[in-house]
Amino acid sequence: MFDQKKIKKEFPIFSRKINGKPLVYLDNASTTQKPECVLDALTNYYSSHNANIHRGIHQLSEESTVAYEAARKRVARFIHARKSDEIIFTKNCTDAINLVAKGFASQIIGKGDEIIISAFEHHSNLVPWQELTKAKKAGLKVVPLAKDLTFDMNAYKRMLSTRTKMVCMTAQSNVLGTVLPIKKIVQEAHKVGAYVLVDGAQSVGHGKTNVQSLGCDFFAFSAHKMLGPTGVGVLYGRYDLLEKMVPVIFGGDMVTIVEQHSAQYQRPPYRFEAGTPNIADVIAFVAALDYLEKIGLDAIHAHEQKLTTYARTRFSEYSGVNIVAPPLEYSGGIVSFIVPSVHPHDVATVFNQEGVAIRSGLHCAEPLVRSLGVDALCRMSFYLYTTQEDIDRAVRALQKTRQIFCRAKT
């Protein structure tokens, strides 16, 4: 049963008031709120098991190690990796992408080669590729937006060639909500022998993910965008490719035999996790995954679709309010909009006065936002605890915004 009212009660933050009004949180693409079970898992870990992993003989260290490695298995199961050794814990999605850029892509890219990304990319899946292609004198190609703000498959196909070594694409735009046809993107890339990294930050907690059926070579995401704690990212990589990837951070835990002047590295994934990892948050992440699967990812997906449809309908009742989005069937649970002659910061400020948290600005995707011909956008992004009443509250905030700003200019 999908009961958001009950779900909401399981997130302590929703007892908070903002400016005297119950919090409506519509900034889930930035980060999500945490259910009680995740907070409990953190407390439980620190109060009953806390110890460093992979190094102690004592009981607490054993318990922590088992729980940490169980988390790796749990994540593997969640995204349908072949085995848990294909899961590397990083500090966030950005960190995971950088690891692929520095540890893997840098090995296979040379002068004149090319990397293809899309115009939808978050800075996290853009700047690492700018840096790498600059350093290697390689080319960075960008698949443009189609007119309807979807992915331009034909343009992409035309860009692919034997020079293409990597294709790095987001599964869902954090600005427009556009869902990209990842499976097809992967198939086309593999035809020319290119490897594919998927930035799953916006997709993975919002619907079922199967990295094997997607066929991608790497898949990166952040725990905090799917009810988990901050400070945990995941890189999935096909094991044979992880064996080719070189570590970029060196130190304890990632080594086997260490002599004074040289060292041997552990096998993947351990060689990519130097130093004490974020043990507590990785373990608490399991509670988030359990919670998401208990509710059901298909149910979450359907719920977000319903909310998106509703929000678009309600917001488009206001003349001039411009929804910047692809056709509904290509959209995830994100609605970006512009109120004419009101700056998005002012919109977000009035929404905040009404207790409604939305994002405004460039959304860490400056080239994309600029290409839409605007200086900034307002964005509402939904999740499993978002209700229709939340959107009604947003509509009221929109009315308020118009009252304040849209009196005729004198």
Place this chain on the structure above:
Amino acid sequence: MDLYSEIILDHYRNPHHARLLQKPSVRVKEHNPLCGDTIELDLLIQNDHIENAGFKGTGCAISQASASMLMDMLIGKKVGSVKKLFSKQVIAMLGVPLSPARAKCALLPLVAAKHAILKLNLQ
């Protein structure tokens, strides 16, 4: 107290000196990466005084009102007085409560003005 006071909204709707000058003594451009706003600011200096000023840019109500009020405030002042103008005074001039993020919007025009004077001194 309301952030969007009538005074702020008046300046936002009808900003003063919201145009660039024909022959400025100095022109600068400032950018706020948080909101993506950009402001261009011109000063015309004569006999060590700010004879005229103007700005161009898109931005939120707070940054636009701040720019508009700052132009009014600067015109006629001695060049040296800009150095002694601080964020506190600009925020007081706006007269509304500002969160730290919104204070950045409010202060962009001041940053531009200070930058302009610096550039002028280097010319």
